[in-house]
Each structure stands twice: as C-alpha cells, then as structure tokens.
Amino acid sequence: MDYREKKLYDFLVNCMEIDNKPTLNEKLNIFIKLVSSWKKGNDDSDNTTNNNRITIWERNLTQIRESISLDRARYYINRMIKSLTLTNVGKVNDIDFGNWKEYEDILTDSLWLFEKRDRTLSHNASYWGNFIPQIPNQLIRRFTKKGETVLDPFLGSGTTAIESLGLQRNCIGVDISQDQIAHSRELTESVDRKNVFLELIRGDSAEVDFKKLLSEHDLQSVQLAILHPPYWDIIKFNEEEGNLSGAPSLEEFRSMFSKVLTNVLRVLEKGRFLAIVIGDSYRKGEWIPIGFYLMDDAMKMGLKLKSIVVKNYSDTKAKRQSSQLWRYRALKGNFYVFKHEYIFIFKKP
Numbered sequence: 001m002d003y004r005e006k007k008l009y010d011f012l013v014n015c016m017e018i019d020n021k022p023t024l025n026e027k028l029n030i031f032i033k034l035v036s037s038w039k040k041g042n043d044d045s046d047n048t049t050n051n052n053r054i055t056i057w058e059r060n061l062t063q064i065r066e067s068i069s070l071d072r073a074r075y076y077i078n079r080m081i082k083s084l085t086l087t088n089v090g091k092v093n094d095i096d097f098g099n100w101k102e103y104e105d106i107l108t109d110s111l112w113l114f115e116k117r118d119r120t121l122s123h124n125a126s127y128w129g130n131f132i133p134q135i136p137n138q139l140i141r142r143f144t145k146k147g148e149t150v151l152d153p154f155l156g157s158g159t160t161a162i163e164s165l166g167l168q169r170n171c172i173g174v175d176i177s178q179d180q181i182a183h184s185r186e187l188t189e190s191v192d193r194k195n196v197f198l199e200l201i202r203g204d205s206a207e208v209d210f211k212k213l214l215s216e217h218d219l220q221s222v223q224l225a226i227l228h229p230p231y232w233d234i235i236k237f238n239e240e241e242g243n244l245s246g247a248p249s250l251e252e253f254r255s256m257f258s259k260v261l262t263n264v265l266r267v268l269e270k271g272r273f274l275a276i277v278i279g280d281s282y283r284k285g286e287w288i289p290i291g292f293y294l295m296d297d298a299m300k301m302g303l304k305l306k307s308i309v310v311k312n313y314s315d316t317k318a319k320r321q322s323s324q325l326w327r328y329r330a331l332k333g334n335f336y337v338f339k340h341e342y343i344f345i346f347k348k349p
C-alpha cells in the first residue's frame with residue numbers, strides 16, 4: 001500500500017465505528033477534499049494512472065455519502081476496504097489489473113508501428129544504429145517494476161539507460177566502445193535519478209563479471225535484459241576486438257552472440273524476461289535471416305519464446321535518398337526491401 005492507500009484504508013476502518021449518518025457524511029466531506037488534492041498534472045503516464053485511481057476513490061466515497069441508510073453506507077465502506085486489501089498488481093510489472101483498461105499505451109499486439117521516434121528526456125537520434133526509445137520503454141513497463149534492474153549489454157548511445165532512469169529502474173549498460181560509453185554518460189547526465197543507480201561500463205559483454213557488478217549494489221540478479229546487437233556487419237560499429245560487427249562469418253557472429261547471451265543469462269532472474277532486437281541482412285542475392293538464427297540459438301539455450309514482435313523499420317536519411325534505387329533493385333532482383341525488424345521476447349524458465 002502506498003501512503004495514500006494507507007490513509008484511505010485507516011479512514012474507512014474508522015468510518016465503520018461511526019454510528020450515525022450525519023457525522024459520517026461530515027467526515028466524508030472533509031476526506032473527499034483531501035483525496036481530490038492528491039491529484040497531480042497529467043504530464044506523464046504515472047500521474048495519469050494515479051489520477052484515474054483517485055477518481056475511482058472519489059466516486060466510491062461519494063457513493064458512500066449519498067447512500068440512503070447507514071447500513072448501505074457500511075456495505076460500500078466494506079467493499080472499498082476489500083478492494084484496497086486485495087491487490088491485483090502484475091507479478092513482473094506495476095500494472096494494476098484492477099484498472100487494466102487504463103493502460104491503453106502498453107502494446108499487446110505483435111505488430112509495432114511507430115511513426116516517429118520519441119524525443120522526450122535526453123534522447124537524440126545521432127547514433128547510427130540506435131533503436132527508438134519506444135522499444136525499451138514498452139519492454140521496461142511491461143516486464144519490470146519500479147526499482148528493479150535492467151541490463152543492456154549492447155548499450156550503444158544509451159537509449160535503454162535513459163528510459164530506465166526515466167521509469168525509475170536501475171540500469172547496467174555495457175558497450176565495447178569507450179566513445180559510446182562516454183556518449184551515454186553525457187546523455188544520461190541530465191536525467192533525474194529517483195533512488196535508482198546507473199552503471200555504464202566499457203567492456204566485452206561476453207566477459208564482463210555481471211555478478212560482481214551487481215554485488216556492489218547488494219543485488220544478485222537483473223529482472224530484464226534488452227539485447228540490441230549489431231545486425232552482424234551491416235554497420236561496422238568499431239574496430240574493437242570482440243565487437244560483433246567485426247565477425248568474419250555468420251557462424252562466428254552467432255557464436256559471439258551466444259557467448260554474450262550465456263553471460264547475461266547467468267544474472268537474469270528465473271521467471272523474468274529477455275528481449276533480442278534484431279534485423280536481417282541481404283547479400284549475394286540471398287536473404288540472411290539473422291533474426292531467426294539468433295532466435296533459434298536462444299531457444300536451444302533453454303529460453304522459452306513468448307513473442308515475436310515485428311516492428312516497422314524507419315528509413316535512415318541515406319536509405320531515403322536511395323529509395324528509388326532500392327525499389328529498382330528489388331523489382332529487378334526479385335526480392336523485397338527491408339521494412340521491418342524483430343523483437344524476440346523470451347522468458348527464463
């Protein structure tokens with residue numbers, strides 16, 4: 001129970017002691033005003049959820065005040081006490097299933113179409129190969145609770161870190177490139193940290209000792225892992241040894257990815273979720289389904305596949321300029337131009 005629920009609960013229990021309706025109504029009038037004052041602005045999803053909850057309380061308290069008899073009022077009071085003590089919050093998230101219809105912006109379909117990149121917080125699109133903030137935002141809200149920990153072993157420009165802090169989750173982010181870690185530090189500096197920590201580490205995610213890192217925060221596991229590796233060598237991210245985009249063959253790429261996955265799974269809590277965000281490649285006249293290969297590798301490691309999400313792929317500036325050329329190539333070469341990538345969602349049994 002948060003402090004408001006506790007106050008409401010205590011008030012209702014006291015009301016059960018009152019033996020006449022006028023006194024009860026007097027107390028209710030004062031308390032309804034207090035409850036109304038708990039509402040905040042509607043500028044973030046947290047406030048909206050809270051405000052909806054408070055509106056329901058106001059409605060119920062008014063119903064008690066307006067009931068004709070003391071007996072009827074007590075019946076409603078009891079019902080409200082019960083609804084406060086029976087919590088129906090998600091096991092792996094903060095979704096209040098008593099009000100599940102209020103979470104319209106949490107996606108549950110397997111096709112994710114985003115028109116524009118979210119530009120709130122300190123997000124910017126300057127890193128070639130980053131994902132849009134809506135991806136970690138959806139995953140974090142769906143698969144973690146406030147105060148839990150998210151691990152991103154391919155951090156890039158820190159999109160996951162920014163979203164984690166904004167949503168009051170701890171974050172551990174690793175990238176093999178020192179430049180990217182420095183860039184993420186810069187971008188996350190201005191994001192408010194409300195009782196959560198952020199660890200940004202330069203290293204090879206196949207080798208980083210995540211257990212040791214977590215133990216420095218008195219933790220043993222993470223509750224969500226988001227993996228957005230290079231799509232093999234489509235973008236050459238850097239020349240660092242161990243960098244997946246430098247893998248000389250698809251087999252080597254898969255083996256390097258599997259090593260990172262194994263290392264991440266050491267600290268992912270049982271029963272919690274892991275997402276792989278990945279696109280395919282086209283070479284020598286053949287579609288290379290990188291995504292499905294990685295999906296298969298992850299399943300062979302014992303992860304349970306929960307969903308395959310297809311997300312629209314927004315064109316880069318370079319692609320937009322050459323879109324006619326790509327159209328011509330596709331028509332002539334009998335193939336289709338990539339317009340999607342995948343988000344594979346797994347659960348650790």
Ligand SMILES: C[S@@+](CC[C@H](N)C(=O)[O-])C[C@H]1O[C@@H](n2cnc3c(N)ncnc32)[C@H](O)[C@@H]1O
Binds near residue numbers: 127154203205
């Ligand atoms: C597709 S990008 C991730 C982009 C990120 N999601 C964002 O929004 O900015 C992949 C990143 O993985 C990093 N990387 C590649 N191999 C790695 C490894 N073995 N360990 C850690 N990071 C690695 C690259 O340096 C690159 O920044």
